[in-house]
Amino acid sequence: MDYLKKLNKVIPSGAHTYSRAHDQFSSNTPSIFKRGKGAYLFTENKKKFLDYGMGLRSVGIGYSEDKINRAAFEAIKFGNNLTKPSHIELMAAETIIKNFKNIEMVKFAKHGSVAVTGAVKLARAYTKKEYILRCSNHPFFSFDDWFISSTNFKEGIPKSISRYTINFRYLDVVGLKNLIKKYKNQISCLVMEASTISCPTKMCCMKFPCKNVSSNNTFLKKVEQICKENKIVFILDEMITGFRWDLKGAQHLYNISPDISTFGKAIANGFSMSFVGGKRKIMEVASLKNSKKNNFFFLSSTHGAEMVSLNAFIATFNFYKKNNVIKKNKIFGQKLKDGFNKISKDLGLEEVISMEGLPCSPVINYNFGDQALKLKTFFLQEMIKKNIIIPWISISYRHGDKELNKTLSASFEALKKIGKTLKLKKNLLIKGESIKPIFTS
Numbered sequence: 118m119d120y121l122k123k124l125n126k127v128i129p130s131g132a133h134t135y136s137r138a139h140d141q142f143s144s145n146t147p148s149i150f151k152r153g154k155g156a157y158l159f160t161e162n163k164k165k166f167l168d169y170g171m172g173l174r175s176v177g178i179g180y181s182e183d184k185i186n187r188a189a190f191e192a193i194k195f196g197n198n199l200t201k202p203s204h205i206e207l208m209a210a211e212t213i214i215k216n217f218k219n220i221e222m223v224k225f226a227k228h229g230s231v232a233v234t235g236a237v238k239l240a241r242a243y244t245k246k247e248y249i250l251r252c253s254n255h256p257f258f259s260f261d262d263w264f265i266s267s268t269n270f271k272e273g274i275p276k277s278i279s280r281y282t283i284n285f286r287y288l289d290v291v292g293l294k295n296l297i298k299k300y301k302n303q304i305s306c307l308v309m310e311a312s313t314i315s316c317p318t319k320m321c322c323m324k325f326p327c328k329n330v331s332s333n334n335t336f337l338k339k340v341e342q343i344c345k346e347n348k349i350v351f352i353l354d355e356m357i358t359g360f361r362w363d364l365k366g367a368q369h370l371y372n373i374s375p376d377i378s379t380f381g382k383a384i385a386n387g388f389s390m391s392f393v394g395g396k397r398k399i400m401e402v403a404s405l406k407n408s409k410k411n412n413f414f415f416l417s418s419t420h421g422a423e424m425v426s427l428n429a430f431i432a433t434f435n436f437y438k439k440n441n442v443i444k445k446n447k448i449f450g451q452k453l454k455d456g457f458n459k460i461s462k463d464l465g466l467e468e469v470i471s472m473e474g475l476p477c478s479p480v481i482n483y484n485f486g487d488q489a490l491k492l493k494t495f496f497l498q499e500m501i502k503k504n505i506i507i508p509w510i511s512i513s514y515r516h517g518d519k520e521l522n523k524t525l526s527a528s529f530e531a532l533k534k535i536g537k538t539l540k541l542k543k544n545l546l547i548k549g550e551s552i553k554p555i556f557t558s
């Protein structure tokens with residue numbers, strides 16, 4: 118059955134999210150799966166693949182984890198979505214506020230994009246200013262116009278919108294200050310993630326992933342201070358760092374205090390939940406009792422407080438705490454990095470392919486000039502032959518020693534082939550098309 122053809126016929130790009138599309142994988146990757154369990158995906162023919170995609174990083178414990186499933190089933194039995202707020206809704210909000218020092222009020226949504234856009238809208242309403250500063254070393258914040266218009270995907274967006282979103286670079290304090298001077302008293306907010314693996318051009322190593330930048334506490338502290346001095350709302354997007362860098366967020370790890378934070382992805386182990394949370398004085402602008410004064414309409418969604426996802430979130434949070442998931446995942450990541458880099462070094466390939474980044478979120482560096490995507494395609498193709506899907510590295514609690522050894526032994530075989538091909542000055546043999554780049558800012 119040609120599922121790829123079928124998918125492309127009924128869904129633009131054949132998938133929901135571009136990073137799931139077939140052109141982001143080597144062509145020998147199955148185009149469709151039936152189910153996931155633990156760290157594995159299964160096709161309808163019961164073929165089993167070790168997975169590092171983990172539902173686009175939304176699954177931090179493992180697929181179909183019994184405890185999380187039970188919480189979701191329980192919420193279904195309660196009716197899932199009620200006419201008035203539910204006890205589960207209150208409990209989820211209180212769990213967040215108790216856990217995150219910088220969050221005094223919270224609003225739920227289903228997607229990360231909606232949460233980040235909500236944060237931006239809230240900052241604009243609070244400051245009554247229109248411009249947005251966003252860090253250009255971070256590839257994605259939202260599918261909404263304010264963000265996409267600042268990338269090279271401009272179709273479908275009125276031209277006038279893009280002028281309100283201004284890019285600044287990670288580590289570039291002088292550049293940031295200059296922008297604030299240029300748009301004096303017109304900037305509502307600054308949006309960024311805590312870490313980056315992309316090299317802030319002309320200031321560092323110019324490579325991706327950058328060997329020198331992963332997170333920079335001094336820079337983050339400076340950003341916080343600059344925002345405070347200029348009355349700019351500091352928005353930290355923790356979609357990726359949340360439930361990975363630290364259970365209390367990267368903001369806790371780096372000791373910073375954003376005004377508003379956004380979370381999603383792994384917080385409910387694959388169930389659809391995101392949230393915007395922040396300081397009461399800002400979040401209160403979104404209260405209906407203030408809307409008469411402000412005419413401000415914030416996030417409002419029928420399914421925003423759906424109990425299935427919120428109860429899955431509470432169960433996920435408790436599971437992380439009880440099993441120290443963050444620490445365990447970091448240990449796995451460190452072992453994976455060390456093992457992979459040893460193989461690469463032993464084969465004399467450390468300048469061509471290596472594993473960089475933080476142990477909680479390692480990144481493979483395909484350092485092969487304009488052939489980097491070809492090298493990535495070849496590596497992914499060889500890993501698929503060993504039943505491993507590794508488009509990026511998202512570690513879950515269910516990735517254990519067995520999975521580590523399987524990954525390292527498959528990597529050894531793949532890297533051996535790469536080394537041999539390069540030594541003979543031959544082309545890497547790829548079946549089908551090379552992986553396509555998605556985004557450039």
Ligand SMILES: Cc1ncc(COP(=O)(O)O)c(C=O)c1O
Nearest residue numbers: 228229230257258259354356357
């Ligand atoms: C940092 C960041 N923010 C926001 C989003 C959007 O999240 P979602 O796909 O849930 O809308 C993503 C998605 O990849 C992301 O990586």
